[in-house]
Amino acid sequence: MENYIVSARKYRPATFDTVVGQHSITSTLKNAIKTAHLAQAFLFCGPRGVGKTTCARILAKTINCFNITQNIEACDECESCKSFNEGHSLNVYELDAASNNSVAVSYTHLTLPTSDLV
Secondary structure, eight states: OTTOOOHHHHTOOOSGGGOOSOHHHHHHHHHHHHTTOOOSOOOOOOSTTSSHHHHHHHHHHHHHOSSOOTTSOOOSOSHHHHHHHHTOOSSOOOOOTTTOOSHHHHHHHHSOOGGGGO
């Protein structure tokens, strides 16, 4: 049971091209990466199951990739991609706003206790 993965995560698209039904969003994100015009923040909103988290994860992985492909996709071979795929990336922190919906809770996720700074 330790290797059990929820099917939504197991079969989650890993590239912009494999996202279904969000062509306008994926092409906009790819164009932003291609032209190096990334916003300071991105807000993904919409009903459950439309691909908000998936698109955000692909965006994070791609902008942190050291060898972006010609098709504006992450290479899956560099150190950044490998650490992202293993869930050990220090550059990406996934914060679920549905579960962390107050300022106090969000603040505790975004700050380190002073004892951890040593």
